[in-house]
Amino acid sequence: MNNIDSVRKNHPLVHCLTNQVVMNFTANGLLAIGASPVMTASVHEASDMVEQAQALLINMGTPTDEQVEAMLRAGKRANECGIPVVFDPVGVGATEYRKKVAESILTNINVTVIRGNGGEIATLAGSTANVRGVDGSTSAHPKQVANKVAQKYNTIVAMTGPEDVVSDGTRTTIIRNGHPFMNQVVGTGCLLGAVVAAFVGNTKDYFESTKNALVTYAVAGEFAYAEAGHRGIGSFQIAFLNQLHRITDEDVKQNQCVKI
Numbered sequence: 565m566n567n568i569d570s571v572r573k574n575h576p577l578v579h580c581l582t583n584q585v586v587m588n589f590t591a592n593g594l595l596a597i598g599a600s601p602v603m604t605a606s607v608h609e610a611s612d613m614v615e616q617a618q619a620l621l622i623n624m625g626t627p628t629d630e631q632v633e634a635m636l637r638a639g640k641r642a643n644e645c646g647i648p649v650v651f652d653p654v655g656v657g658a659t660e661y662r663k664k665v666a667e668s669i670l671t672n673i674n675v676t677v678i679r680g681n682g683g684e685i686a687t688l689a690g691s692t693a694n695v696r697g698v699d700g701s702t703s704a705h706p707k708q709v710a711n712k713v714a715q716k717y718n719t720i721v722a723m724t725g726p727e728d729v730v731s732d733g734t735r736t737t738i739i740r741n742g743h744p745f746m747n748q749v750v751g752t753g754c755l756l757g758a759v760v761a762a763f764v765g766n767t768k769d770y771f772e773s774t775k776n777a778l779v780t781y782a783v784a785g786e787f788a789y790a791e792a793g794h795r796g797i798g799s800f801q802i803a804f805l806n807q808l809h810r811i812t813d814e815d816v817k818q819n820q821c822v823k824i
Contacts (some may be wrong), residue, residue, distance in 0.1 A: 566767035567813040568780050572598030576618035578764040580758055581605050581635050582624025583654060593755040597780075599762035610634035611641035619765025620647055621758050622673075625654035627665050639673035642824040648676035648764045652757035654678070657687035670717055676764055677774050678713060679722040679757040681704060689713045695775030707736055720774050722760060724753065728782065730775045737775050740821040741782035743789040748797045749804070756781050759808075775822070783819045784811045 577600045582590055588605050594601040604613055614620050620642045622635045637740050643648050651673070656666045666688065669675070679686070687710045706729045710721040714733035723729045728739040746752045754779070763777035764770045784807040793802035 566763060566769060566773045567776055568597060568811060568816065569813045572765050575600050576762050577602060577616060578619050578758055578761045578765060579604075579614045579617040579620055579638065580621045580761075581608075581610065581631065582621055582623035582625070582636055582652075583754050584759070585626060585750075588752045590755050590758045590806060593808060594758050594762060596805050597759060598766075599758075599764060603757070605631050606636050607631075607634040607637065610638040610719045614638045614642050614647060614680060615645055615691050617642075617647060617765070618760035620649045621652070621671060621674075621761040623652040623757055624656075624669070624755055625652070625754060627662065632665055632668070635669060636672055639675075640668065643674050648761070648770060649673055649759040650677045650679055650757050650764065651675040652679045652685050652754060653688065654680075654754065656684050663687075675717060675719050676770055677720045677722055677760055678717065678759055679753075680724070681753060682709070682723060682725045683707055685713050685721060685785060687714070698809065707731070707738070711736060716733050720771055722756075722774050723777055724756065724778075728778050730769050730771070731779060735771060736824075738823040739775070739778050740780055740823065741786060741819070743777060743785045743793070744748055745789050745793055745797060745800050746782075746785045746804075749801045752785075752804070757820040776816075778813060779820045779822060781808075782814050784808050785817050786819065787811065787815070 593602040710729040710731040740771040763773040792799040
């Protein structure tokens with residue numbers, strides 16, 4: 565069983581090619597769960613750096629041409645080394661450029677997990693999607709959309725929303741934990757991609773680890789709201805990092821609400 569306690573024991577190194585808006589929050593969140601972050605995005609060292617990592621996160625939140633090239637190089641090298649790749653197609657569907665970037669990544673890299681919101685996953689599925697900047701939702705059935713994208717790209721899909729869905733195209737898990745305040749703090753979605761990378765970088769059971777990452781994250785969000793939600797989202801953000809640092813596998817077992 566790959567869980568938060570195991571991640572803390574093994575300290576997986578996660579190479580993050582990620583959103584510049586949330587780099588600090590992402591690094592601190594990885595440290596909070598016991599993982600080790602490295603955030604370099606230089607095209608000159610991306611493929612070399614990933615060789616040292618247990619997982620690679622590709623997040624296209626603030627894409628530039630040089631960063632996209634670094635993503636492609638790192639992703640290809642990760643595939644050659646057997647290192648899992650988590651892809652967060654932030655804002656795909658908002659612009660044609662983002663669509664092209666996502667298509668290039670998914671065409672050239674074998675992605676282990678795609679982590680996105682309803683609008684992003686629906687866009688990849690070719691379904692009805694509501695995308696406004698980097699926020700997105702869909703009126704399509706979440707389970708069907710997640711299954712379609714998982715089958716299309718031969719990957720695991722972690723789709724977040726009012727209920728989170730994890731699917732590999734055959735197996736599907738619905739997670740009913742979390743709190744709406746998690747959508748009010750910039751970077752919680754991006755950090756989740758990094759947390760998923762830490763979990764899948766710590767095992768070969770990628771489906772189970774993706775599910776465990778989402779459940780752990782969502783339960784930590786509930787704990788954070790109970791602790792500091794009454795003080796507002798600024799206090800909630802700090803409490804959330806604290807809860808990621810404190811949460812145990814036993815906490816998750818006792819509070820998870822999962823439907824298979």
